[in-house]
Amino acid sequence: xxxxxxxxxxxxxxxxxxxxxxxxxxxxxxxxxxxxxxxxxxxxxxxxxxxxxxxxxxxxxxxxxxxxxxxxxxxxxxxxxxxxxxxxxxxxxxxxxxxxxxxxxxxxxxxxxxxxxxxxxxxxxxxxxxxxxxxxxxxxxxxxxxxxxxxxxxxxxxxxxxxxxxxxxxxxxxxxxxxxxxxxxxxxxxxxxxxxxxxxxxxxxxxxxxxxxxxxxxxxxxxxxxxxxxxxxxxxxxxxxxxxxxxxxxxxxxxxx
Numbered sequence: 001x002x003x004x005x006x007x008x009x010x011x012x013x014x015x016x017x018x019x020x021x022x023x024x025x026x027x028x029x030x031x032x033x034x035x036x037x038x039x040x041x042x043x044x045x046x047x048x049x050x051x052x053x054x055x056x057x058x059x060x061x062x063x064x065x066x067x068x069x070x071x072x073x074x075x076x077x078x079x080x081x082x083x084x085x086x087x088x089x090x091x092x093x094x095x096x097x098x099x100x101x102x103x104x105x106x107x108x109x110x111x112x113x114x115x116x117x118x119x120x121x122x123x124x125x126x127x128x129x130x131x132x133x134x135x136x137x138x139x140x141x142x143x144x145x146x147x148x149x150x151x152x153x154x155x156x157x158x159x160x161x162x163x164x165x166x167x168x169x170x171x172x173x174x175x176x177x178x179x180x181x182x183x184x185x186x187x188x189x190x191x192x193x194x195x196x197x198x199x200x201x202x203x204x205x206x207x208x209x210x211x212x213x214x215x216x217x218x219x220x221x222x223x224x225x226x227x228x229x230x231x232x233x234x235x236x237x238x239x240x241x242x243x244x245x246x247x248x249x250x251x252x253x254x255x256x257x
Contacts, residue, residue: 013054143183186224
């Protein structure tokens with residue numbers, strides 16, 4: 001991985017991000033030929049080339065001055081409209097850019113980090129510690145109770161939708177233990193028959209979502225007020241607004257696993 005002035009592999013797709021958005025042309029990723037236009041119309045704050053995944057990742061400060069041939073869309077919308085290979089490239093590009101922004105100095109000795117010439121990593125020139133990209137595992141679970149499913153409205157979510165219970169894994173936990181703990185903490189319910197369904201990279205900023213289903217065992221809903229504003233049992237056919245396609249939550253709710 002390297003920050004470069006002149007890309008060396010013109011066949012790589014160019015992934016351009018701006019905060020939680022990305023820039024596309026005709027609905028697709030950009031190419032080598034777009035790089036010079038980007039340089040002339042906006043400030044590039046990071047530029048990464050990674051041979052292993054065959055991508056160039058660019059972060060720009062502001063997309064408002066780009067020519068009309070480009071469109072700004074949310075990364076979530078791109079996930080909803082594209083296949084797994086395209087979303088893999090975008091997820092990795094965004095996660096690496098996020099990680100680099102938050103990994104400037106060595107946590108061992110405090111020295112300014114440099115790009116590793118061998119790995120996709122940052123290296124300390126002083127103590128030689130190698131810092132690899134960070135991934136934060138999370139669980140997300142859909143709880144079933146007969147023909148009903150448990151959905152919750154999260155306090156910190158910026159959309160007025162109902163979604164699955166989710167949360168970060170704690171040190172020492174198995175994924176299944178995290179499922180039980182998060183459900184109990186946030187809703188007061190206990191569950192059984194926890195079943196793994198699939199996973200998804202979610203680079204906001206660096207999560208790996210591990211998806212599960214579980215069956216209701218006991219308890220009444222008592223929400224954790226600082227996390228959950230409302231939680232209810234819903235019929236699958238009469239659910240409120242839920243996460244859009246392209247998310248693991250959508251797949252769990254709509255039984256696509």
